[in-house]
Amino acid sequence: xxxxxxxxxxxxxxxxxxxxxxxxxxxxxxxxxxxxxxxxxxxxxxxxxxxxxxxxxxxxxxxxxxxxxxxxxxxxxxxxxxxxxxxxxxxxxxxxxxxxxxxxxxxxxxxxxxxxxxxxxxxxxxxxxxxxxxxxxxxxxxxxxxxxxxxxxxxxxxxxxxxxxxxxxxxxxxxxxxxxxxxxxxxxxxxxxxxxxxxxxxxxxxxxxxxxxxxxxxxxxxxxxxxxxxxxxxxxxxxxxxxxxxxxxxxxxxxxxxxxxxxxxxxxxxxxxxxxxxxxxxxxxxxx
Amino acid sequence: xxxxxxxxxxxxxxxxxxxxxxxxxxxxxxxxxxxxxxxxxxxxxxxxxxxxxxxxxxxxxxxxxxxxxxxxxxxxxxxxxxxxxxxxxxxxxxxxxxxxxxxxxxxxxxxxxxxxxxxxxxxxxxxxxxxxxxxxxxxxxxxxxxxxxxxxxxxxxxxxxxxxxxxxxxxxxxxxxxxxxxxxxxxxxxxxxxxxxxxxxxxxxxxxxxxxxxxxxxxxxxxxxxxxxxxxxxxxxxxxxxxxxxxxxxxxxxxxxxxxxxxxxxxxxxxxxxxxxxxxxxxxxxx
Numbered sequence: 001x002x003x004x005x006x007x008x009x010x011x012x013x014x015x016x017x018x019x020x021x022x023x024x025x026x027x028x029x030x031x032x033x034x035x036x037x038x039x040x041x042x043x044x045x046x047x048x049x050x051x052x053x054x055x056x057x058x059x060x061x062x063x064x065x066x067x068x069x070x071x072x073x074x075x076x077x078x079x080x081x082x083x084x085x086x087x088x089x090x091x092x093x094x095x096x097x098x099x100x101x102x103x104x105x106x107x108x109x110x111x112x113x114x115x116x117x118x119x120x121x122x123x124x125x126x127x128x129x130x131x132x133x134x135x136x137x138x139x140x141x142x143x144x145x146x147x148x149x150x151x152x153x154x155x156x157x158x159x160x161x162x163x164x165x166x167x168x169x170x171x172x173x174x175x176x177x178x179x180x181x182x183x184x185x186x187x188x189x190x191x192x193x194x195x196x197x198x199x200x201x202x203x204x205x206x207x208x209x210x211x212x213x214x215x216x217x218x219x220x221x222x223x224x225x226x227x228x229x230x231x232x233x234x235x236x237x238x239x240x241x242x243x244x245x246x247x248x249x250x251x252x253x254x255x256x257x258x259x260x261x262x263x264x265x266x267x268x269x270x271x272x273x274x275x276x277x278x279x280x281x282x283x284x285x286x287x288x
Numbered sequence: 289x290x291x292x293x294x295x296x297x298x299x300x301x302x303x304x305x306x307x308x309x310x311x312x313x314x315x316x317x318x319x320x321x322x323x324x325x326x327x328x329x330x331x332x333x334x335x336x337x338x339x340x341x342x343x344x345x346x347x348x349x350x351x352x353x354x355x356x357x358x359x360x361x362x363x364x365x366x367x368x369x370x371x372x373x374x375x376x377x378x379x380x381x382x383x384x385x386x387x388x389x390x391x392x393x394x395x396x397x398x399x400x401x402x403x404x405x406x407x408x409x410x411x412x413x414x415x416x417x418x419x420x421x422x423x424x425x426x427x428x429x430x431x432x433x434x435x436x437x438x439x440x441x442x443x444x445x446x447x448x449x450x451x452x453x454x455x456x457x458x459x460x461x462x463x464x465x466x467x468x469x470x471x472x473x474x475x476x477x478x479x480x481x482x483x484x485x486x487x488x489x490x491x492x493x494x495x496x497x498x499x500x501x502x503x504x505x506x507x508x509x510x511x512x513x514x515x516x517x518x519x520x521x522x523x524x525x526x527x528x529x530x531x532x533x534x535x536x537x538x539x540x541x542x543x544x545x546x547x548x549x550x551x552x553x554x555x556x557x558x559x560x561x562x563x564x565x566x567x568x569x570x571x572x573x574x575x
């Protein structure tokens with residue numbers, strides 16, 4: 001599947017072909033980087049004793065679900081994703097790793113969720129900006145509230161464009177922000193920012209969550225850091241796979257994006273390259 | 289003082305008149321908000337047991353220094369700032385609040401610091417982006433290395449431009465960032481200021497060890513505790529910034545007046561959402 005409308009089986013809004021193996025590999029790397037930068041799987045949740053059933057929406061290849069399931073063998077962890085490829089991979093991983101408390105299902109987060117009411121104690125979703133139309137947030141969060149038990153938690157994590165001294169990486173990030181804006185997936189008024197982090201608390205409150213809190217995290221992948229090499233490959237793959245999306249929504253041409261892409265790779269290898277990404281996790285409780 | 293080079297008595301690079309009372313009031317409010325957002329005066333990971341002498345660079349009206357002096361009566365806390373107005377105010381506050389362990393001096397931190405080698409256990413600096421050129425950062429970080437005792441801690445806190453759903457505020461933030469790019473103060477060529485991405489590399493390149501960091505988000509959306517004070521903060525900031533933007537030629541009086549008025553309205557609207565990301569980074573001088 002992809003963001004393009006040219007294939008008949010395809011109605012997802014994800015910004016990269018969701019059945020692409022390179023994207024799956026990239027998401028696995030990104031998942032590890034993110035969990036590390038955030039200092040853990042659920043770093044802001046002081047007490048997990050009341051949490052038994054956990055759902056991860058848009059779980060991709062299942063890295064977070066498998067890690068949570070391994071860290072907490074007494075909890076049941078479910079992952080859903082629109083991609084059959086990713087779900088099959090995640091299921092195979094759960095089997096291979098002997099993780100019996102993790103399970104995965106193909107499910108489109110933009111449609112009503114095939115779970116009964118009050119089925120989970122914690123519903124997690126990260127980086128939904130990649131597929132979520134502005135108008136999709138409210139129905140999905142209402143669904144999330146429906147399937148969460150009273151007193152349970154809904155937890156969202158999103159990011160903003162990287163802060164870097166590389167002009168070409170900045171240009172690519174700007175293409176992403178403007179593309180998401182054109183695709184109707186950004187709350188930024190003009191697309192100059194990714195424009196999702198500032199909305200998370202509001203969206204949770206509007207859906208009916210109480211006691212909404214937030215915590216910021218940062219990933220430093222400047223040259224010389226531990227995250228540098230993985231992030232270099234992540235960026236390399238991400239912006240290769242994003243090019244059709246950029247061109248389709250009309251923020252660039254193939255010639256221009258090729259040139260910027262190669263310049264970005266070069267600038268990322270320069271000895272004074274610096275870059276950080278800010279993440280924001282917002283979480284709220286379903287009223288008892 | 290201001291960024292302009294036309295006044296002979298004036299060579300500070302701070303982009304707002306540093307001797308302005310409105311700016312002093314703004315900094316006082318901002319200081320409280322910052323300390324609250326960051327969950328306290330120091331990150332929890334910093335061990336203060338061996339910290340006796342603390343220096344705050346560009347302390348403004350001295351809010352942080354006074355708070356630290358009150359919370360830790362056994363420690364000596366010194367604040368320096370280029371503004372005589374702010375330092376006088378801070379000294380008066382220290383007297384009034386009976387904090388003999390807090391003191392303030394006028395000092396331009398863009399010049400060599402008038403402190404002996406190895407004289408502090410912790411050097412703190414927040415929000416220097418307003419007056420630091422890119423080239424000034426490595427020099428200052430090296431000066432801090434000199435005045436810190438071996439094993440001493442440097443701690444820097446900077447911010448990026450606010451991200452909001454207000455069209456006019458976004459334009460004003462973008463103008464401010466462009467102004468900083470024009471004056472050589474922004475490390476990023478895009479919509480970010482870029483200082484946060486530099487803190488870790490700056491400290492590592494200067495030879496500090498065990499460099500760590502912690503991110504924070506200041507949510508100033510309508511309905512949050514910070515909304516009103518960030519609104520006042522932003523309105524004072526943008527008013528004081530206007531002459532600088534016009535002088536740089538990146539906007540006109542007419543354009544910025546309209547933007548300013550619309551920003552006020554949009555920031556007070558019921559659906560205004562905004563968040564500002566901050567980064568604090570710290571490292572140790574090798575023992």
